[in-house]
Amino acid sequence: xxxxxxxxxxxxxxxxxxxxxxxxxxxxxxxxxxxxxxxxxxxxxxxxxxxxxxxxxxxxxxxxxxxxxxxxxxxxxxxxxxxxxxxxxxxxxxxxxxxxxxxxxxxxxxxxxxxxxxxxxxxxxxxxxxxxxxxxxxxxxxxxxxxxxxxxxxxxxxxxxxxxxxxxxxxxxxxxxxxxxxxxxxxxxxxxxxxxxxxxxxxxxxxxxxxxxxxxxxxxxxxxxxxxxxxxxxxxxxxxxxxxxxxxxxxxxxxxxxxxxxxxxxxxxxxxxxxxxxxxxxxxxxxxxxxxxxxxxxxxxxxxxxxxxxxxxxxxxxxxxxxxxxxxxxx
Ligand code: CUA
Numbered sequence: 001x002x003x004x005x006x007x008x009x010x011x012x013x014x015x016x017x018x019x020x021x022x023x024x025x026x027x028x029x030x031x032x033x034x035x036x037x038x039x040x041x042x043x044x045x046x047x048x049x050x051x052x053x054x055x056x057x058x059x060x061x062x063x064x065x066x067x068x069x070x071x072x073x074x075x076x077x078x079x080x081x082x083x084x085x086x087x088x089x090x091x092x093x094x095x096x097x098x099x100x101x102x103x104x105x106x107x108x109x110x111x112x113x114x115x116x117x118x119x120x121x122x123x124x125x126x127x128x129x130x131x132x133x134x135x136x137x138x139x140x141x142x143x144x145x146x147x148x149x150x151x152x153x154x155x156x157x158x159x160x161x162x163x164x165x166x167x168x169x170x171x172x173x174x175x176x177x178x179x180x181x182x183x184x185x186x187x188x189x190x191x192x193x194x195x196x197x198x199x200x201x202x203x204x205x206x207x208x209x210x211x212x213x214x215x216x217x218x219x220x221x222x223x224x225x226x227x228x229x230x231x232x233x234x235x236x237x238x239x240x241x242x243x244x245x246x247x248x249x250x251x252x253x254x255x256x257x258x259x260x261x262x263x264x265x266x267x268x269x270x271x272x273x274x275x276x277x278x279x280x281x282x283x284x285x286x287x288x289x290x291x292x293x294x295x296x297x298x299x300x301x302x303x304x305x306x307x308x309x310x311x312x313x314x315x316x317x318x319x320x321x322x323x324x325x326x327x328x329x330x331x
Contacts, residue, residue, distance in 0.1 A: 026170065026193070026194055026195045026196040027168075027169050027170065027195065027196040027197075027198065028169055028170060029041060029044070029169040029170070030044070031170065032170060032171075032190075033170045033171060033189055033190060033191050033193060033195060033216065034168075034170060034171030034172050034187055034188055034189050034190055035152075035172075035188040035190055036106075036107050036171070036172040036173055036186070036187070036188070037169065037170055037171050037172055037173075038190070039103055039106065039107055040107070040172075040173055043099075043100065043103060046096075046099070047096070050092070050096070054092070061084070107173060109186060110154060110184060110186060111152040111153060111154035111186045111188075112152060115151070115152045115153060115154050115186075116132065116148075116151065116153050116154070117132065117153070117154045117155075117156055118130070118131055118132075118145070118153060118154070118155055118156070119131075119138065119155075119156045119158070120145070120155055120156070120157050120158075120166060120177075121157075121158045121159065121160055121177070122157070122158070122159040122160070122161075122164030122165075122166065122177040122199065122203070122210075123159075123160050123161060124161050124162065124203060124204050124206075124306070124308065125199070125203065125204065125205075125206040125207065125209055125210040125283060125304065125306070125307065126142060126143055126210065126270055126282075126283040127142060127143050127145075127210075127212050127283060128140060128142055128160075128270065128271075129141050129142055129143075129144070129145060131226060131229065131230075133230045134226070134227075134230065139229065139230050139260070139271075139273075140258070140271040141229055141271055141273070141274065141278075142270035142271055142278075142283075143212045143213070143270065143278060143280065143281075143283045143284065144212060144213045144214075144215070144278045144279060144280075145168075145197065145212060145213070145214045145215070146214075146215045146216075146217065146222055146225050146226070147171075147187065147189050147214065147215070147216050147217075147222065148189075148216075148217065148218070148219040148222040148223075149189050149190070149191065149192050149216050149217065149218055149219070150188070150189070150190065150219075151188070151189075151219065152186055152187075152188040153186070153187050153188070154184060154185075154186055155175075155184065155185045155186070155187060156182055156184060157175055157176075157177045157182065157183045157184065157185060158177060158178075158179075158181070158182055158183075159177040159178055159179045160179065161179065161203075162179065162203050162204065163176060163177065163178055163179070163201050163203065164176075164177040164199045164201055164203050164210070165177060165199060165200035165201035166185065166197070166199070166200075167197060167198055167199070167200040168187065168195055168196075168197040168214050169197075169198075170193075170195040170196075170214075171187045171188075171189055171195065171214070171216075172185060172186070172187045172188075173185070174200045176201060177201075189216040191216065192216050192217055192218060193216055194213065194214070194215055194216075194279075195213075195214040195215075195216065196211060196212070196213065196214065196284070197211065197212045197213075197214050198210065198211045198212075198284075199211070204306055205305045205306025206304045206305055206306045206307060209282065209283065209284065209285050209303075209304050210283050210284070211280075211283055211284025211285075212283060212284055213278070213279040213280060213284065215279075228274070229273075229274055232260040232261025232262075232273065233259045233260055233261045233262060233273045233274070233330050234329065234330060234331060236326055236329055237329055238325070240321065240322050240325045240326075241322070241325045241326045241329045242326075243319075243322040243326075244322035244323045244324070244325050244326025244327070245262070245326045247315075247319055247322055247323050247326075248262075248264060248323060248326060248327075249262070249263060249264060251312065251315070251323075253266075254266050255268070256268040256269040256309070257269045257270065257271065257272045258271045258272065258273065259271075259272050259273050259330065260273040261273070268308075269308070269309060272327065272330060273330060274330055274331060275288070275293075275327055275330050276288065276327060276328045276329055276330040276331045277330070277331040281293060281296055282296060282300070282303055282304050282307075283304075285303050285304055286303060288328070289328070290321075290324040290325060290328040291324070293323075293324040293327045293328055294320045294321060294323070294324035297312050297315070297320060297323055297324065297327075298311060298312060298313050298315070298320055299311050299313060
């Protein structure tokens with residue numbers, strides 16, 4: 001490709017590289033890592049290329065009309081209007097409709113009978129996730145989804161308060177989570193990796209901070225992770241963490257949070273049984289670390305405006321440190 005105007009080259013290069021940079025990463029529907037995302041990306045590219053071709057033809061015709069020397073006879077003009085204005089758009093739009101509709105059943109299909117089912121509930125502003133424990137029951141975790149590669153998984157989606165929308169752009173389309181209703185989404189990751197999901201429906205002050213980590217891993221790694229997550233919490237390993245564990249109970253944290261294997265069995269907030277092993281806290285807000293946990297407990301609202309968790313700013317520094325040590329040790 002050559003461009004006449006030399007001055008436009010750096011600009012075009014800048015635009016192209018910015019566009020390319022914006023199209024990859026852990027949250028891109030244009031770099032699909034799932035079966036349905038691949039279909040959606042295919043449709044996107046087909047429509048984009050089609051739109052560009054049509055735009056070029058229309059602009060070329062417009063320029064031709066502006067600069068053409070020769071007058072056309074009326075019959076030719078009429079024919080051009082009918083063909084260009086009615087026949088071609090009808091044929092193209094009908095073809096696109098058939099192509100799009102033919103794709104729909106595949107994208108909306110349920111996962112095959114017997115596929116693993118994961119239950120995700122949208123909350124203001126985090127994700128409650130329930131996995132089967134392998135013994136007919138379920139256990140709960142939050143804000144992180146692990147999926148086996150090349151296995152279709154059925155996601156059962158609900159909302160507890162307002163409408164949220166569940167979206168992992170790299171893996172599949174988005175699906176609304178509606179209070180009082182169950183919606184379903186099949187995901188079938190086609191390669192391993194770390195991805196990012198997000199809420200795609202405005203749901204309140206911290207809608208923009210409602211994200212989650214998605215880890216797609218080989219089946220054996222997934223099974224190992226699942227078995228570890230199903231186990232009750234690890235016992236605190238040192239004095240500081242032990243002090244944190246008793247503070248957790250005495251401060252009433254257990255009224256909202258569960259730590260399986262301890263008396264804490266609240267269900268209002270995220271299950272914290274393995275919170276220290278998650279990649280982020282606050283639903284994708286900050287990377288997990290003792291200092292981040294400490295800050296979260298002291299002033300959650302500063303990290304996440306509108307969060308329902310009250311601040312525990314009245315705790316002394318050493319108490320906050322003990323609580324953070326305990327939580328960080330819950331791997
Ligand atoms: Cu939940 Cu936006």
